[in-house]
Amino acid sequence: MTAFILVAGAHTGSWIWQAVADRLRESGAPAYPVTLTGMGDRGHAAGPDTDLETHIHDLLRVIDRTDAAEVVLVGHCYGIYPVLGAADRRPERIARIVHLDAGMPQDGDQALTLVPDQAVRDRLLHRAGPADDDWWRIPPPTLGEWQRWGSVAGLSPAVLARLATRAVPQPVGTLTRPLRLSKAVSELPRTGVLCTANGSSIAMVEALVGLGDPRFQVLTDPRVSFFELDTGHWPMLSRPDEVAETLMRAAAGEGHRVAAKVNEQPAHLRPFLMEVPERPRERVGRVDLHLPDDLAEADHPRPAVVFVHGGPVHPDVRPTPRDWPGFVGYGQYVAGLGAVGVTLDHRLHDLADYGRAAEDIAEAVDLVRADPRVDGDRVALWCFSSGGLLSADWLAAPPPWLRCVAASYPILAPLPNWGLVDSRFRPADAVRTAGRLPIVLTRVELERAEIAVTVEEFLAAAEKCDADVEVIDVPLGHHGFETIDHTEQARDAVERAVRSVLGHLRR
Structure with missing residues (x-):
């Protein structure tokens, strides 16, 4: 019994x-x-x-x-x-x-x-x-x-x-x-x-x-x-x-078991959905700069896109996010289109670390803007997954040089059981003071329900304040689709999002 x-x-x-x-x-x-x-x-x-x-x-x-x-x-x-x-x-x-x-x-x-x-x-x-x-x-x-x-x-x-x-x-x-x-x-x-x-x-x-x-x-x-x-x-x-x-x-011992080993690579380590030619890449501390081929010959600095990973990611995980194929792919892709792609490792190791991660991102942005090869007045921030919460500071008080905020399959409000997250990291609230800052949101059809709710909350708040939001949908797309869904719809979504972000940087 x-x-x-x-x-x-x-x-x-x-x-x-x-x-x-x-x-x-x-x-x-x-x-x-x-x-x-x-x-x-x-x-x-x-x-x-x-x-x-x-x-x-x-x-x-x-x-x-x-x-x-x-x-x-x-x-x-x-x-x-x-x-x-x-x-x-x-x-x-x-x-x-x-x-x-x-x-x-x-x-x-x-x-x-x-x-x-x-x-x-x-x-x-x-x-x-x-x-x-x-x-x-x-x-x-x-x-x-x-x-x-x-x-x-x-x-x-x-x-x-x-x-x-x-x-x-x-x-x-x-x-x-x-x-x-x-x-x-x-x-x-x-x-x-x-x-x-x-x-x-x-x-x-x-x-x-x-x-x-x-x-x-x-x-x-x-x-x-x-x-x-x-x-x-x-x-x-x-x-x-x-x-x-x-x-x-x-x-009775029933229930779902999580496999100790998988027969294929983890989703975040699979190849990027597009073949992107290799571009020059420089590492400065926790920041990597993906550079256009002709940057040395150019007589003017280039705009930059800073890619922000999600988490939490334990500090012992290898490779670190800036070396994951998806982020390298994005960095190299925008470099091929004439912008500087920026990937970084911020220290979101635990849910209580959002404040520290926000400081890391601000420091990385300052480093990038100070680089003479970068046009410090034309920068975009692109957040992924739970990194979406880190967009809140920038939405709440956008600096004039921030030309666009992008978010892919983002979490845009702390999930109900994330009690350790500071209430400041709520993009669904911060968007009310974003003004006409362009926001490019990539939404996947097969999103997890608990995340999709936060996106809908954000979009409802954005509509009320007439925020400038462009939504790019990925039919049958999954969370982290760039290394999971190698489909025409997925590639089209990446191309559209990148074109949109770079378009805002070049205006």
Whole structure:
């Protein structure tokens, strides 16, 4: 017999699992929704010393009282922290850990990263002393704030109101005390249940693994499986039947496996969709300049296109993005048409690194504009994938020398589960002050749903402020189509986008 121990996220309690627990019990499986100390109807039990360790011991008591042959621990959002802590101390009792729209915290990590407000995180992390009697509790989100903690897709107004009404303060120590793990928990089978409306998908997991990021290689372990649910961050409220069924299947060892090895090159290392003659290439620090053949003979400087990769890309990944065939292809292509193509490696190694990546791009642009072979008054910025967020600063306050911003299959607003991204990186907001700056947006027909939503949000905002946006569609195109879709439609889209960007530079 398999028993399910269900652990809720921040500000909630066992009540959130009621419908899921009922379905599991109807299927014959014992289900134990847990209300942690200080949460749900146990708010009175918390105090200033309530922390993550308190919640881990709460779970240990539940595990020790459970006599089922197999125990599956299910952690939602913050709940995965005490789940992992308890599993690490009772590994012999745990058959599987389920991450329900939850991350993969490691030894030493703090759940504070889940708090969507950077100012609140900073205040909690650097608090010098209590300001009042409630210093040790974080107030729950108001009705309108829940969407900042995760996508509310699938929740009716009544259910969302109940979520807000029943929410309780979260003890600060549960978020600031680091999680401590040994290697025991790493040997346990795991299942990730990804909520696509909250920005997670199996395709994204496979893309991260394909990049060669060592942090994600553990996801190729055959003991790790995945499921997707087409809903927001609170699936136990929006899709309780599907959640119960998925948990049963996870306990049975079902689910999608991510291949440890692929039979072909990763998508980002496949050839560029066009054969481009080789042009001169110079490397200056993290920046590469792809130069026109006749630049030395020219009596005037040339415009430049700065290509901005996405990520996050782990610093140990090789080759680095500026050497990926797609970016080299673009750099060489525009060089062949008389402009300077610029590729660079910025330091977007983690979702918290957007600020640092933005500084790298600004530094690269300054370097390029200062080069005597470049016309510093004619520069375009071209962002790809999650690099799309890095266009926000330039859209918000375009300098006069920035003649165009381009974006290919971009992410144009932080995905709902990207809590660490500074709110400044929202092109869908920044476009309101872009004026008549030309924007060339290449959109792929087969885009991932969670990304397509951000593009539509951006286009709706652009239409309201009458922004100058040209949309180039790629029929049957995929995310990263330049090295995946070697079709006439894909080549035509690249040619049209390049012609458009260079046209804006030459006006």
